[in-house]
Amino acid sequence: MTLPDFDEVIDRTGTHCSKWDDMEAGFGVSPAEGGLAMWVADMDFRPPAAVQRAVETAAAHGIYGYPGANPAYQQSICWWMANRHDWTVDPDWILTAAGLVNGTAMAVQAFTQPGDGVIVMSPVYHAFGRIIKANNRNLVELPLAQDEGSYRLDWSRWETMLDGSERMMILCSPHNPGGRVWTAEELRQVADFCVRHDLILISDEIHNDLVMPGHKHHVMAALVPEISDRLITLSAATKTFNIAGAHLGNAIIADADLRLRFKAALMAGGVSPAFIGAEMVTAAYSPEGAAWVDSLVDYLDGNRRLFDKGVNAIPGLRSMPLQATYLSWVDFSGTGMTPAEFTARVERGAKIAANHGKSFGAGGDSFLRFNIATPRARVAQAVQRLQEAFSDLQ
Secondary structure, three states, X not given: OOOOOOOOOOOOOOOOOHHHHOHHHHHOOOHHHOOEEEOOOOOOOOOOHHHHHHHHHHHHHOOOOOOOOOHXXXXXHHHHHHHHXXXXXXXXXXXXXXXXXXXXXXXXXXXOOOOOEEEEEEOOOHHHHHHHHHOOOEEEEEEOEEEOOEEEOOHHHHOOOOOOOEEEEEEEOOOOOOOOOOOHHHHHHHHHHHHHOOOEEEEEOOOOOOXXXXXXXXXXXXXXXXXXXXXXXXXXXHHHHOOHHHOOEEEEOOOHHHHHHHHHHHHHHOOOOOHHHHHHHHHHXXXXXXXXXXXXXXXXXXXXXXXXXXXXXXXXXXXXXXXXXXXXXXXXXXXXXOHHHHHHHHHHHOOEEEEEHHHHOOOOOOEEEEEOOOOHHHHHHHHHHHHHHOHHHO
């Protein structure tokens, strides 16, 4: 296998790419004027060559009709979970949605009713709150506590915050935007909490492959199989292999009753998998894809070290230790600036588009989220620009 060149700078402007082509409208940062896109959670890297070959093979055939049964797709998921996560998955457990935001919406519709409370641990991935509110459910934000600069679960506080209307918890594991890899003990505590309060648990594990050296992701379903009657695992190849445009994700559900209810929601929503996306995932979930991911994580770890060293050298800024994902969560509270003030320095001064912390819910106001899955030269450039934008603090 040819090793990937993650240092290659690929011009994505003008390709209908949200990350680069929508940056100016969203943040006032123009790529034409040297702006850096560090917001949307996709990578500026090509996927493994096997994925490209799969797309080219499909294109060479030239017919793009309705997809039928695809056992190779399901078997590739089973292979990946067994070999990368020590989790044995039955192909019958796998139901496919149009991406995991869609999968989350299907779960909310399948297992809750309007007016029910749906719990998240905040701050957290912004699409959860958007989906919960759009489906007329009540968003219940349980605030994460901080311990030595990292997030931790705050059970003593959370137990007092529920009113009995809650029917579901959505867990982000690994956590986005905080980059935490939850320990086995923490995940058991989550499971116990859901049993105690009779909650359906949605475990969104989309970042499960992007774990930094020295840390290990635990699949909730493998760790606590005894809660299978209330557990839905969401996973996808899209973040791992930078194929988010495939709009494909899976709900893996061991319990037959839960599976039927989720399948009914898919039917009601007219959801069916994308033909090309399934071919891409099948190619990615392979030994070649596994070797590519190992190289990717090593590269991301180098970017993480470079970014953290540079950002943490700026007085008042602190990057939360990144255990997983490629999303750096930077706290600006030490600057004494308002969110508007430090955001202006980042966007207008450093010409960097980063996600605003407020969008991630309670506890996010003092943060910006930076996507470091880009060639290292750009990460170095971002660090230099940030140091210049806050040079008066040094």
